[in-house]
Amino acid sequence: MTLSDARRNQKNYVNCQVGASLTPNTVGCFAASGSVAIDGVSDASYTYDPITDDNINKRSIQGFSTAAQKKMAECENCPYNKMYEKFYDYYGQYDYANQIAL
Structure with a gap:
């Protein structure tokens, strides 16, 4: 590969x-x-050692969720604002995925 x-x-x-x-x-x-x-x-x-710190998981559901308010609800001309708003309206929390995972 x-x-x-x-x-x-x-x-x-x-x-x-x-x-x-x-x-x-x-x-x-x-x-x-x-x-x-x-x-x-x-x-x-x-x-390098493929099992150690050389392969780092830099993204997580928690990271996407806790950053969502700033990146998808509070930015000017957010391309995802209308879609994200539907999830916020349903769950009532900006970091709803983080809350579910906890």
Whole structure:
């Protein structure tokens, strides 16, 4: 699996699930060591441990939910405002997904 393969197939890509997982799936992750070809530059060698902090889960339902008020309700010309407002009206909380998960 190359980086460009993963980018092209994001909607179908379900492997290399490591960050914050209690049961990590390293299938499809980059090899623990190798080289990366960079256009116009010589190959760069790398090593990393796919199970440790090198694969970090930077996004979470909690993060999306707690940031939603500012990003989807209180910004000027928010493209998602009308849709988000329906969820806010139903649940009555800006961070409704976070509250459900807690």
